[in-house]
Amino acid sequence: MLLSLFLCVKGKEEILNFFSKNNLLGGINMNFQQIFVSIDNFIWGPPLLILLVGTGVYLSFRLKFLQIFRLPLALKFAFKKDKDDNNCEGDVSSFAALCTALSATIGTGNIVGVATAIKLGGPGALFWMWMAAFFGMATKYAEGLLAVKYREVDENGQMSGGPMYYIKNGLGHKPYSMFLAKSFSFFGIGVALFGIGTFPQVNAIVESTNIVFNIPIIMTAAIITTLVALVTLGGIKSISRVAEFCVPFMAIVYIIGCLAVLIVNYTAVPAAFSFIITSAFTPTAATGGFLGSTMILAMRMGVARGVFSNESGLGSAPIASAAAKTKDPAKQGLIAMTGTFIDTIVVCTMTGLVLTLTGAWSSDLSGAAMTNYAFTEGLNIIGQYIVTIGLMFFAFTTILGWNYYGERCTEFLFGIKGILPYKLIFIVLVASGAFLELELIWTIADIVNGLMAIPNLIALISLSGVVVFETKKYFNELEQSNMLKSSKVVEVN
Template sequence: MCTLIDFMGSLSNWMWGPPMLALIVGGGIFLTIRLGFFQILHYPYILKQTFGTIFKKSKGQGTVSPFQAATTALASTIGASNIVGVPIAIAFGGPGAVFWMWVVSLIGCATKFSEIVLGVKYRELNEDGQYVGGPMYYLAAGIPNKTIGETLAIIFAFFTMIISAASVAAQSVSATQTVGVMGVSNITTGIILTLFVAVIVYGGITRIASVSSKLVPFMSSLYVLGALVVVLCNITALPDVLTLIFKSAFTPSATAGGLTGSSMAAAMRWGIARGTYSCEAGMGTAPVAHSAATTDHPVRQGLWGIFEITVSSLIICTMSALVVLTTGIWTQVDASLAASMPTLAFQSVFGDMIGGLMVSFSMLMFVISTIIVQVFYGEKQCEFFFGTKIAKFLKIFYVLAIFAGALGGLETVFSFLDVILGITMLPNMAGLLLMSGQVVALKKEFFSGPNYYLKDIKKH
C-alpha cells in the first residue's frame, strides 16, 4: 500500500508540474488571445454587470438568480486554501509568487468565462423542471464528433463524481481539525456537520443557492475586513511590500524565514499553481452551478465567472498575502510551518485568542461552504448518468462522506485527489479549446447586439 501511495504522490507531483500548468496556463493564454483580451479591455463593464447588478432582478430563463449561481460556485472556490495556501506559496516561491498568482488569475478569467458560456448554451431542463448543465453536457452536445464528445463527457462526469466524494471527505477533515482545537470530538463534529449539510443540500439548488448567497458574502467580508485591519495597522510597510512583490517576481529573493533564496522559476511555479487552484478555471465545476442561473444570454452569465476570480483570487488571496507580508511574519516562520502564518499575523494585531478565533472561524465557514457545493456537484454528475431520481438517492453517499471524513483514516483516498482532479480537467480543457470558436461567436453576438448597451462603454 505504501508503494501505491508513493507512486500516486510521484504521479501527482509530475502531473501538477509543467504538464498540467502548461495545459491550464497555455489554454488560458490561447483563449485570452482568441477573445481579444476582453477580460482586461472590458473589465469596468464586467464589474458593472456583476457587482453593479447584485440587487437587480435578472431577465431570461433559469432556476436561480445570476448572483446566487455565482455565490454557489464561489462557495466551492473559496476554501481554507485561500487562507493557508497563499503563505505556503510565499514560503516556497518568495513574495514574487503573489505577482504570478495575479497574472494566472487574469489569464484564467478567459477560461472560466468560456466554460460558463458553454455551460449556459448547452444546459437542459431536467425531470424536475430545473436547468442543469456543465462540461458533461457541452462536451457531449457541442463537439462535432459525437464519439469524441460523448467519451470526453463520460470521462469528466465519472471522475468528477468520484472526486466530489473524496473532496467532501477531505474538507470534513479540515473542519474537524479546526473545531478540534476547541476540544470538540471528531464524532460530535461529524454528526453536526453531516446533519447541517444534509438539511441544506436536500433542499436542492434553490436552497443551496439561497444559503450560499448569504453565507459567501458574510464569510468573505468577515475575513477581508479582519485582514484589512491587520494591513492598516502595518500600513507603513505596504509600499515596500508591493515593491518587493513586483521585484521578486523577476529576480531571486528570500523565502520563509529568510533561510534560502527563491528563483524566478520558483516564484512562477508556486504563484501559477496558487492562482490556478484559487480561481478553479478549467476545472469544470463552476459551469455546473452557473447553468441554473436566470439569464438572457450565455455571455452575460459568463461575466460572473470573472466576478468570482476577482473575489477569490484578486481580493481574498491578495489580502492573505498582504497580511503575512506587511506584518513580516513570513520572515519569522520556517517554510514547514507556513500554514500557521495567517493566524500569527492576525494574533499580532488582535491578540492570541481573538486573532486565532477569527482565522479558525473563517476557515471553518470556508470549509462548510465548500462541502455544501461539492455534494451538489457530485449529485449532478450522478444525474447525468442515472437521472434525477437515482441521483437524489445517491446523494446520501456524499452526505455520509462528510461523517467518514470526520472520523479520519482516509489518507489513502486523499493521495488520489490531485491525480483524479487532473484527469477531470483534461477532457474539459480539451473541449474548451475545441469549442473556443463558439465562445468567440457568442461573445461577438453579445457585444454587438441588443444585449450590449454601447452607452455603457461611453461612460468608461
C-alpha cells in the same frame, strides 16, 4: 464505506493506535504517500500547467482581453439585479448562481491553500497565483457562456449544464466527444468526493476549531456532517439560499480583517509587494522554518493553488452558471468571470499579504495554523477568531457547492436515480474527512483536479470560435440597445 463509518466512531488517536498495535502502518503509509506524490508531480507537470495557463492566454487574445476592458460591466451585472431575468429559464438568479460558484471557490484555497503555496514556493507563489487568475478570468468567462448556451433540462425539471453538456452538445457527435464528456463527469465526481468537495474542507475546519476553541475533532465532524445533510438534500435552491447569505457576509468580514492587519502594518505593505514580485523570478533563500525554493517551484505552487482556489479551467463553476435565470450566455459569462477576480485577485491577495508582511510564511507552521499565526501577530487574539470563523464558513459553503457539482456529474452519467446514492456517499465521506492526514489530502485533491481539467480545457479550445461569435453578437446587440435608449432620451428632451 465500512472504513468511513469506523473512522467516524473512533477517535483519531485510537485509530492510529489500533493500526500500530496490529503492525498495519509500517512503511505502507509512506509508500502510498510517495506513490500519490509521484502521480501528482506527473499530472501537474509542465504539460498541464502550459495547457491551463495557455488556454487562458489564448482566450484572452481572442476575446481582446475582455477581463480588463469589460470587468466594470461584469461587476455591475454581478451585483445589480436585472428584472428581465426573472422571466427567463433557470433555477436561481444570476447572483445566486455566482454565490453558489463562489461558495465552492472561496474556501480553504483562500486561507489554507495560499499558506501551503507560500510555505512551499515562497511569497513569489502569490504572484503566479495572480497570473493564473488574470488569464483564468478569460477561461471562466468562456465556461460560463458555454454553460448557458448548451444547458438542458433534466427529468426533475432542473437545469443541467457544464462542461459535460457543452462537450456533448457543442462538439456534436465526434468520436471523442462522449468520451471527454463522461471522463469529465467521472473526474468531477472524484473531485467532489475525494478532492475539493470533502476532505480538505473538513480537515481545515476541525483543525482550526480544535486549535482555537479546543473543540474535539469528532464533535466538529458530527456537526458538519449533520448540517451538510440538512442543506444538500434540499438541492440547488437550498444550497443557493445558504450561499447567498454566507458568502457575501463572510467575504466582507474576512476582507475587513485582512485590511485591519494591513492598516496596522501599513509601512510594511510596499516592501511586501516588492518581495512577492522579486521572489517570483528569483530563488527564495531559506529563512526561519522555510527551506528555500526555486522559481519553478514558486510557479508550480502558485498556479496549482490558484486553480484550486478559483477553479478557472477546472470546469466546476459553469455547472452553477447553467442554473442561472438568464437568456444571454455572454452576460452569464461576464458574471462568472467576476468569481475569479473576487476569489484570487481580492481574497487570496489579502491572505498572501498578511502571511508575507507578518513573517508567518517563514515560520515552522503550515496550513491553517500558519494563517492563524499571521492574523494573531497582526491583530492579537481577535485575528485568530477571524480566520477560524471565516474558514469554517468558507469551507462549509465549499462543501455545499461541490456537493451540487458532483450531483450534476452523477446525473449526467447515471440519470436522476443516481443522485440519492451519491448524496449519501458524499455525506459519509464528509464525516470521515476529519481523520485523514493533511499532506495526503492535498495530494489527492491536486490529482483529481488535474484530471478533471483536461477534458474541459480541450473543449474550451475546440469551442473558442463559438465563444468569440457569441461575445461579438452580445456586445453588438448591447451597443444597439444603448444607442436606441440614448436616441429615445434625446427625442424626449
